[in-house]
Structures are given as C-alpha cells and as structure tokens.
Amino acid sequence: MERLGVSVLRCVLLLFSTSLFTGLHASPISQTPFVLRKLCKFCDVGPSECNTTQGHCMVNCNITSICERSDEVCASAWRRDGENITVETVCHDPSEPFHGVTLKDFNNRECVMKQYAHLGPDFYICSCQEEECNEKLIFSSEETPRKNPPMLTIVLVPVSVLAVILLSLIYFCYVHTLRQSKLKHDFSDTHSILTTKHERSDSVSNWLNHNTELLPVHLDEVVGKGRFAEVHRARLGQKTSENGVFQTVAVKIFPLEEFVSWNTEREIFLDAELCHENIVHFLAAEKHTVEQRLWLITAYHARGNLRDYLRAHQLDWTELCKMGGDVVRGVAHLHSDRNAVGGVKVPVAHRDLKSDNVLVKDDRSCCICDFGLSIRLHNNMSTEELANRGQVGTARYMAPELLESRLNLENIESFKQADVYSMALVLWEITSRCTVIGELREYEPPFGKLNQPCIESMKDTVIRDRERPEILHGWRTHPGVNVLCEMIEECWDEDPEARLTASCVSERFNNFSGPSFLYTDSIDEDKTSNLPETEVELLHLSS
Structure with a gap:
C-alpha cells in the first residue's frame, strides 16, 4: 500500500510539473491551436426570391465550400433592383472590404442583414461564423443575432474543462496503478x-x-x-x-x-x-x-481495386459471373431496406460507384468500398435536404440525370437508379476482360477515348450524342454474355425509371452459373429438357 501511495503521488507531481512547464515554455506552434476552416454557402451573384418582407428566407445555393483560410467568415449580399432580386454567398476575410464595406458584425451565429444605403436603396450585407450560417438571411428586427459568448466565458470555460481533465487524469493514474498488477500485457482486452x-x-x-x-x-x-x-x-x-x-x-x-x-x-x-x-x-x-x-x-485486400485487377488479368466465364455478381449483390444490399434476415435497414446510395471503389479479395470475390459521398436515404428526408447533397461523383460514371442536374428529388429511388447506371458501366468493364467474347483488347475504362473527362465533355458524349461503351458483335455469340449485355443496356437506359433495379439484376445473376450458358451456336432441345425453366427461357432469349 505504501508503494501504491508513492506511485500515485509521483503521477500527480508529474502531471502538475508538465502542465506548468508547458504553460511557461510552450513554443509558438503549441500556443496556436489548429482551427478548422469553415463551411459556407458559396454561389456567385444569382436571381433569388428572397424578400425583405418575409422577415427571413433561405438562399437557393446548393454549393457548400470549405473556406481557404481559417480566419474567413461566411457572408451574403442581397440586392434589389426594381423587381429583380439577387443574392451572393461567399467565404470572406473580414479584414478586407466586402463590396467596399468593412465587416464589423461577423462575430454572430446568424446572418442578420444590415442595409448600406450608399451602395443602393436596397443593398444589404450580413456576415457570421457558424457553419453554413449565410444560408438563412434574417431581415426582421425581431430575430436578433445570437452573439458569441463574452470573453470572460471564453476564458473560464477552458479553465474549467482543463481542471476536470486534470482531475480525471489523476483518477486514471490511481486506477491504472491498482490494475497494473492484475493485467497482463496482451491483446485480449482490445479483442x-x-x-x-x-x-x-x-x-x-x-x-x-x-x-x-x-x-x-x-x-x-x-x-x-x-x-x-x-x-x-x-x-x-x-x-x-x-x-x-x-x-x-x-x-x-x-x-x-x-x-x-x-x-x-x-x-x-x-x-x-x-x-x-x-x-x-x-x-x-x-x-x-x-x-x-x-x-x-x-x-485489407492485397489484390487491390477492380480497375487495376482488370488491367492486369483476363477472366473466364465463371470469374465474370462471380465478380460481376458480387458487385451487383453489394449494390443491391446497399439499396435494400431489409437486411439478409429481414430486419429493417436504412437504404444507402453510394453515389461514386466505379471500378476504383471495388476491392478484389484473395479468393477473387469483390466488395464495395469508399462511402465518402454516400447518403442514407431516410423516408422522411425533405426535398431541401436531398437538394443540398449537390452534384457529386466521378464524371465518367455519372448518370445522365446527374450530369444535367435534373435528378428527381421527390423520390429517393432516383439516387438508387443513378447508382444502377454506374453499376452497368462497371459490369461492362468486367465483361470486356472475359475471354469468352473472343479476342480481347487492352483494358480501357468506359468511354476510354476520353482522358479524364469533365462533366461538360461527358454531357456531350452521353446526352447529346447518346453514346454508351461499345458492345461488339462478338460479345453476342456467347449466350450468357448476350443476356448480360441486354441487362447492361437496360441498366444504363437514358430514363432512370426504365432501368432495372439492383435487386432485379441480382436475381438474374443467380441464373448465370448453369449449363445453359455453355458456348453454343444452336439450341438442342434434348439437352435442355432437364434444365430449370428459367435457364431454358434465358437460353432461348440469348439465341
């Protein structure tokens, strides 16, 4: 027990001396805390229906930007010229003039508009410090801004927090010392x-x-x-x-x-x-x-992503069915509102589905990764919430409705069907590397003639010219690939509502492993007499 008391006392003294030394001798780097840059609405001057008589209103800006510097604040400018109203939303350094005006009221949590008559009879500017606070413009005097806390609060709160942390560390040292003799240095606790x-x-x-x-x-x-x-x-x-x-x-x-x-x-x-x-x-x-x-x-999957794997490997029919089926089943699971055992699940739209975001496991099965742009599709999500998600994804794999920013925000299924279009391009990539289609070309991504295409060039290709990745005539000679190509074409249809769903494609993939898809130029009725009805039907379709 005496040794325990000495250990605790030593721990307390070490913490106190470390805190004192840090406070007296901290370097300039340690005295400057890391500050996250703000998120602000960031749209150029554009028409708006926001009116001062409404008291407050929301700007119609779908672009959220991370400010370039941490000291920048969110700002908005509102102007009326006759019957025309325009709004501008930006990140702005308060030390610099904004429309010739020095911002003095940026220490707010809300964007309260202030009139500047010298700029025009109806010219208002506001600034604030909260995330995306320049989206809601407040004109009514009844809605006063919530000021940031006074300096005394700013000082006292961190001091109180540090005191609590110090006491917690002392307690932790005490508990740690008590347990030290009982714990073994292994990984069982982490497990x-x-x-x-x-x-x-x-x-x-x-x-x-x-x-x-x-x-x-x-x-x-x-x-x-x-x-x-x-x-x-x-x-x-x-x-x-x-x-x-x-x-x-x-x-x-x-x-x-x-x-x-x-x-x-x-x-x-x-x-x-x-x-x-x-x-x-x-x-x-x-x-x-x-x-x-x-x-x-x-x-971790050492084989890397699907795109690199396809660049270096050719596939046989079985591998095509396995890898393509895995991608489809992964997307179907994301989109489903039920899990494998029938429990309730929130559907997810991936929104950046491509071969780079599919990993190949050691057994050559596949799994989907990278959900940084994904969205959970709750049934109660409003149109405004969906609209704020913006135009995201990789241009090469974006559906026509995304390229044109005409996604149907009234229906969450629209997000899923945009994924289905991208999934079709991935299936085309996999099929293009299968040996059953004949002589193989070097690997190339969908729309391979375009090098790092932007949205505008993809709009020209996909919408104006109505192009899709090429399906060669030789692909159709294999019954299974022929049916797969028909599915791919249904999945990349111009009309989102005409596309197959991921769950439907998944069900069809389950029929691809049977003997009906062996390479043949004609159908022998005697050989098909014992096949399941679904496989016979698909065989006739493909011929």
Missing part, C-alpha cells in the same frame, strides 16, 4: 472491445473506437490516394482474432479539414445492418488529434 454481441462467426463486428487508447496500429506503405484521403497498408500490433484475419489492415487517413467526408463514411459504417460479404469490412474509426488526422480502419 474484447472489438468483439460485440453482433459479431459474426467469421469476422469482427463493426466498431467505433471510443476507447481512450488507440488501437496498436503500425502504418506501412501508402497503397492508394483519393480526393479526400490516402490509404495505408498497416499492421495491428497483435492478432485481433484466433485466425489473424485482421492482422493486416487498411487505414484510410483524412486531414482534419476533411472532417465532413470522414464523418459521412463513419456514419455509414456505424449502421450494423450494413455488414455484408460484398461490402468492405469496417473495424474502427479514430481521431488522432496530435497528428491532426482522422482514421478509418478496414479489412
């Missing part, structure tokens, strides 16, 4: 945290790392980079299961300024009903505040 009541027999369940200690992950090489993050191959310090499935993991690392993308993907993964063999397996989400990084930890 017990990762394994919950939802655990499958063959994998570790989805889990958000709420523990104060981060998982013992050692980063290895970078294996991929995207718009928002980079992916590392990594190793857990010790095995997380008896067979060591997740000893090697993938860590997707976001900078703090990409919090929105990290949080979107994290929230998608946190739905336990998302778990599926054709969805990449999620392990943990962590905040690394010291390094100012955000982590998502998932299963």
